[in-house]
Amino acid sequence: LQAESSPIEFECRKAFGATHSDSDSLPTAEIWHKITVTPGVDPASGVSYVFINEVDISELKQLQAELMAASGKADQIVNAVSHDLRTPLEGLVGLSEALLSDSSCSEQIKKAIQVVKSSSMRLTMAVEDILLAAGPSEECDFQLAPVKLHTISSRVCESLAALLRRNVVLVDEVNSELPEVFGDHR
Numbered sequence: 001l002q003a004e005s006s007p008i009e010f011e012c013r014k015a016f017g018a019t020h021s022d023s024d025s026l027p028t029a030e031i032w033h034k035i036t037v038t039p040g041v042d043p044a045s046g047v048s049y050v051f052i053n054e055v056d057i058s059e060l061k062q063l064q065a066e067l068m069a070a071s072g073k074a075d076q077i078v079n080a081v082s083h084d085l086r087t088p089l090e091g092l093v094g095l096s097e098a099l100l101s102d103s104s105c106s107e108q109i110k111k112a113i114q115v116v117k118s119s120s121m122r123l124t125m126a127v128e129d130i131l132l133a134a135g136p137s138e139e140c141d142f143q144l145a146p147v148k149l150h151t152i153s154s155r156v157c158e159s160l161a162a163l164l165r166r167n168v169v170l171v172d173e174v175n176s177e178l179p180e181v182f183g184d185h186r
Contacts, residue, residue, distance in 0.1 A: 003048050007038040011057065032061040078131060085127045092120040115159050122159075146180040 014031045038051040096117035100110055153174035160170055 003039050003041040005039050007036050009034065009036045011035070030058065030061075031056065032058045082127075082131050086124065089120050089124040089127065093117055093124065096120065111158070118155060119159055143184050144182050145184075147183045148176075148180050149178050150174045150176040152183075 012033045012035055014033070016029045016031070034055045034057045036053045036055075038053070039048065040051060041048050096113050099105060099113045100117065105113070150172075153172050157170050157172045
């Protein structure tokens with residue numbers, strides 16, 4: 001080490017307790033230290049020296065380990081939610097498509113099946129956006145394109161129509177002549 005050298009930093013783990021032969025009987029404790037070695041020269045005497053600073057970072061290392069464990073659990077939850085939501089939604093879309101292609105279904109039933117299909121597809125896309133936002137990139141996938149407000153309002157009314165009680169009428173009053181706007185058509 002020269003007096004002009006940059007400080008050297010390293011971390012050191014000290015373990016106390018069990019050895020390999022008695023590891024079942026005694027718990028092991030760890031102490032972590034960050035050690036910084038800084039060379040210098042005393043300006044008054046010209047004598048070179050080395051300053052050694054040792055700081056206990058055990059609590060920081062413990063918090064880092066807990067954070068890593070929590071992050072792993074969050075990833076497991078996202079993966080489980082991803083599978084547990086996507087699979088049944090994809091099944092609903094697939095079954096709806098099969099029923100829509102069945103010529104024996106009446107128009108009224110096909111309209112109801114179309115509502116199930118479009119609702120399932122929208123929910124699938126919402127799940128995708130939530131999972132994407134929960135991921136490391138934290139970006140949502142918006143697919144901006146020209147859309148007609150009347151088309152969107154019609155889809156919403158169709159989706160809600162299946163949920164209405166008898167003798168309740170949902171009226172779509174969005175003007176079909178409105179210009180297109182940019183939005184996510186999903």
